[in-house]
Amino acid sequence: MASVALKNLYKNFGQTTVVRNVNVEIDDGEFLVFVGPSGCGKTTTLRMVVGLEAISEGEIYIGNNLVNDLPPGDRDVAMVFQNYALYSHMTVSRNLGFALKARGVDEREIINRVQRVAKMLDLEEMLERKPRQLSGGQRQRVALGRAVVRSPKVFLMDEPLSNLDALLRLQTRKELIELTSELKSTVIYVTHDQVEAMTMGHRLAVMNKGEVVQLDTPEKVFNEPANRFVAEFIGSPPMNFLDVEVSEKSHKKTIRADSFELELPNSMSSFSDSKAIMGFRPHDIKLVSEGGLGGRVTVVETLGAEKLIYLKVGNNSLSILVPATEKISSGEHLHFEINKDHLHLFNRDDEKRILFPTES
Amino acid sequence: MTKQDFRSRDARLGFLLILPAVILVILVVILPIISGIQISFTSQRVVGSEYELIGLKNYFELFEDKQFIASLGKSAIWVLANGFFQTLAALLIALLLNQPFRGQNFVRTWIILPWAVPAAVTAILWRWMFDASAGIVNTTIKSMDLVQKPVLFLANPDIAGVSLTFVNSWRYIPFLTIIFLASLASVPEEEYEAAQVDGASAWLQFKTITFPNLMPTLTVLGLVGTLWASNVFDIIWMMTRGGPGDATTTVPVLMYDMAFYGYNISKATAGAIIFLFLLIIFAFLFIFANRKQFVIASETFQDLSK
Numbered sequence: 161m162a163s164v165a166l167k168n169l170y171k172n173f174g175q176t177t178v179v180r181n182v183n184v185e186i187d188d189g190e191f192l193v194f195v196g197p198s199g200c201g202k203t204t205t206l207r208m209v210v211g212l213e214a215i216s217e218g219e220i221y222i223g224n225n226l227v228n229d230l231p232p233g234d235r236d237v238a239m240v241f242q243n244y245a246l247y248s249h250m251t252v253s254r255n256l257g258f259a260l261k262a263r264g265v266d267e268r269e270i271i272n273r274v275q276r277v278a279k280m281l282d283l284e285e286m287l288e289r290k291p292r293q294l295s296g297g298q299r300q301r302v303a304l305g306r307a308v309v310r311s312p313k314v315f316l317m318d319e320p321l322s323n324l325d326a327l328l329r330l331q332t333r334k335e336l337i338e339l340t341s342e343l344k345s346t347v348i349y350v351t352h353d354q355v356e357a358m359t360m361g362h363r364l365a366v367m368n369k370g371e372v373v374q375l376d377t378p379e380k381v382f383n384e385p386a387n388r389f390v391a392e393f394i395g396s397p398p399m400n401f402l403d404v405e406v407s408e409k410s411h412k413k414t415i416r417a418d419s420f421e422l423e424l425p426n427s428m429s430s431f432s433d434s435k436a437i438m439g440f441r442p443h444d445i446k447l448v449s450e451g452g453l454g455g456r457v458t459v460v461e462t463l464g465a466e467k468l469i470y471l472k473v474g475n476n477s478l479s480i481l482v483p484a485t486e487k488i489s490s491g492e493h494l495h496f497e498i499n500k501d502h503l504h505l506f507n508r509d510d511e512k513r514i515l516f517p518t519e520s
Numbered sequence: 521m522t523k524q525d526f527r528s529r530d531a532r533l534g535f536l537l538i539l540p541a542v543i544l545v546i547l548v549v550i551l552p553i554i555s556g557i558q559i560s561f562t563s564q565r566v567v568g569s570e571y572e573l574i575g576l577k578n579y580f581e582l583f584e585d586k587q588f589i590a591s592l593g594k595s596a597i598w599v600l601a602n603g604f605f606q607t608l609a610a611l612l613i614a615l616l617l618n619q620p621f622r623g624q625n626f627v628r629t630w631i632i633l634p635w636a637v638p639a640a641v642t643a644i645l646w647r648w649m650f651d652a653s654a655g656i657v658n659t660t661i662k663s664m665d666l667v668q669k670p671v672l673f674l675a676n677p678d679i680a681g682v683s684l685t686f687v688n689s690w691r692y693i694p695f696l697t698i699i700f701l702a703s704l705a706s707v708p709e710e711e712y713e714a715a716q717v718d719g720a721s722a723w724l725q726f727k728t729i730t731f732p733n734l735m736p737t738l739t740v741l742g743l744v745g746t747l748w749a750s751n752v753f754d755i756i757w758m759m760t761r762g763g764p765g766d767a768t769t770t771v772p773v774l775m776y777d778m779a780f781y782g783y784n785i786s787k788a789t790a791g792a793i794i795f796l797f798l799l800i801i802f803a804f805l806f807i808f809a810n811r812k813q814f815v816i817a818s819e820t821f822q823d824l825s826k
Contacts, residue, residue, distance in 0.1 A: 233718065247729060
């Protein structure tokens with residue numbers, strides 16, 4: 161295993177820059193997730209690390225070696241592709257052993273290592289089958305096994321779970337976490353699924369429009385999002401946002417929107433702008449019978465343990481999560497209070513989250 | 521409406537749709553073959569002349585005819601040489617054209633040109649180019665001091681077959697190249713990427729990914745290519761008339777010569793029937809031996825047409 165460092169990485173296709181100034185250092189044994197919407201440059205970044213995409217600018221180090229000019233086969237990295245990319249004309253066993261064979265590993269050693277990996281991933285029964293005779297989950301395990309068998313310095317995974325159905329995805333996610341922590345692997349993982357990112361990553365690199373907008377632990381990314389994009393992208397259902405005016409009333413800062421007024425907590429009293437974007441997550445609320453924010457219920461979605469309620473508050477549409485036991489139907493008028501400890505303010509111009517001195 | 525009704529209505533529509541093709545095949549393939557078999561049992565000399573039934577006499581004569589036996593051998597060599605040379609060349613060209621380069625689309629489209637040229641034009645074109653005194657091939661190799669005397673490409677019995685193979689291949693290689701390119705396009709790009717990451721050399725990638733993916737195509741071409749090459753008549757007739765001597769007299773050329781210059785149409789027809797019979801046996805054996813590849817090929821075709 162080895163560490164990986166991406167330094168000032170750029171990728172241009174003609175005039176278009178799809179990866180812009182990416183700087184990420186991945187520790188030995190770390191599970192780092194690149195997460196972002198489609199087209200944000202996360203897969204391109206991964207493909208530059210593996211060597212399938214040329215680097216326009218910047219440097220990539222694996223261990224202490226600059227690998228910019230090394231072909232993929234010489235970087236000692238293994239990749240799990242989104243569509244698995246199994247060799248369709250080879251049996252499972254030959255798929256697993258291919259990389260070893262390409263490197264001229266002794267035949268007996270190949271058999272041993274293939275057997276060991278097949279046992280680890282529960283593939284022993286299907287070693288002589290062709291990929292087309294396997295189910296999606298089995299193919300996924302072969303793709304994983306093909307990477308594991310090499311004991312590479314780094315595992316690169318490009319949305320490896322996205323082609324599995326929901327239940328299998330959950331199960332495979334758990335297995336993948338177990339396997340990689342057991343092997344103490346350095347993993348770079350790409351996904352657009354924020355739940356996958358939150359559950360698997362030691363750290364997340366949230367990408368948008370070719371740039372890494374936040375590089376932090378899942379907790380920090382969730383609780384202290386760097387900007388409105390991260391706040392909206394991470395967390396489900398997404399955060400609510402409201403354009404608000406800020407004024408001072410008897411030494412207390414107050415925010416105001418078209419239909420309500422809210423006193424800011426003392427920790428935010430240093431805020432000096434007159435305009436902001438307020439953000440709060442749907443579960444950071446408390447239903448009250450009077451006062452607070454009020455709105456008319458438009459849609460009720462039952463999620464099981466909780467209900468997701470869409471409200472019309474003034475001209476804004478908001479969503480809140482309440483326990484499923486609450487009896488609420490659409491058309492009803494509802495009052496709630498926002499948990500001020502989890503209130504976020506964002507700058508209206510650059511949409512960055514405003515930091516207050518109590519936070520480090 | 522039950523499902524069964526629907527199926528049988530479907531079947532009826534299907535039958536109606538292929539009916540024109542079936543009628544056409546009966547009229548222009550099945551009936552002429554039956555009529556050919558009839559003629560081969562007679563003593564007819566030219567079309568429309570009087571004749572009597574002579575049973576298998578034509579066939580017995582042919583089995584003792586050294587010229588006919590020799591033409592079978594020449595046809596076999598012709599098919600093998602053409603098949604080998606064309607397949608190899610087309611595969612190499614397709615692999616080259618599959619690499620990205622400027623003007624790729626232009627070349628991939630216009631490479632079909634030699635195939636689109638009528639056989640008569642091709643034959644005359646190459647007869648000029650192979651001409652001993654003024655042909656561009658001879659003047660070029662002479663100016664490069666490669667030869668002292670002009671090479672008699674079509675008049676030297678040792679070279680004529682090679683020259684004809686070359687011209688016929690020149691004609692068919694573009695078509696095969698296009699087929700190979702289509703087949704190469706269906707190989708998943710990700711398998712090559714996985715192989716690169718796995719550290720496979722270009723040769724190992726070809727051997728383990730490209731070639732197995734081309735196998736169904738190669739097998740189908742092995743069959744139809746053999747049948748096409750066996751029946752080539754136009755190029756040979758227009759360039760050498762089967763000569764010099766009998767050097768390039770394959771079965772179709774001999775049959776034509778026998779029927780329309782030797783005035784023995786019934787014997788020539790008998791020869792053609794024997795040849796047809798041999799080709800049918802070959803086709804059956806070939807399909808049986810490669811049935812797995814044919815299944816894959818038809819599955820691939822079904823996938824593509826979805």
